Amino acid sequence: MSDNILRSRLYCRNCQIKQLHELVMNQDNQPLKYVETKKKKVKHRHNQDITELDAAKEVSLAASNSIHEEVECLFYDKYVIVKCRGCGETVSFVKMTTNELAIESVEEGKDPYTYKIYPEPPRRKYRLQGKYSFQHVPQWIKELRNEVVRAFEQGAILLSLAGLRMVTEAICKQHIDIISSGIDSNIEPIPNNLSLQKMIDILLDHNIITKPHHVILQKVRVLGNKAVHQFTSQDRDLIHIAIEVLDNLLYNVFDLEQSKLAQNDNFTF
Structure with a gap:
């Protein structure tokens, strides 16, 4: 395996x-990295490999313990900065630790490093599996939605709540622009400085959202x-439901209006 490829698999x-x-390389084909060394005096168990966790534990033991030496x-x-070899595009920051x-003492082929990747992998309970591919959602709204999901998976509750409100406003503004462009010249145009509460009401008035969606968007x-x-937080399960x-x-x-079934004029009831 190349020296530029980490031996252990990390979450993408x-x-x-x-x-x-x-490793991500610079213009001189050198890895972007920073190495920090630190010297510690530790209690080392005889005939056993030492790890940083061992070191933390052994330092606290009495020096008189006969099976340890300093x-x-x-x-x-x-x-280091790394890039996933699976998707070929996701860049992450990694802390590699060893001694x-x-x-x-490491056996041949074994990895002497422990790794910490950032952003950290989501907690398994709150790792969201996308149900939709969003083929026709505007890219800027899709990216905003994805940022909210990443914040939620990392446990950033307040950011998730703020982001959900932003997604709600993005949906409203996108459709109000569409509504405004189709309004008859004899009808009073929709003002530009509407509150989000009023924008959600307008989507309901034009049958873009249902009454249950209207209630939930107002709550979001x-x-x-x-x-x-x-700075009021909420239960994670509640936010999970809101994202879904x-x-x-x-x-x-x-997406629904653009689906093949919706576009099929040959279908009869």
């Missing part, structure tokens, strides 16, 4: 599985306002 937030990663050990923290004893608006202005509802709404208001 795009592939949503563990993949091999390679040794000087260099620890290495290497910080000289681990490097000396209020929760987002409280998160931004009062907005996903369903995105599909209904952007």
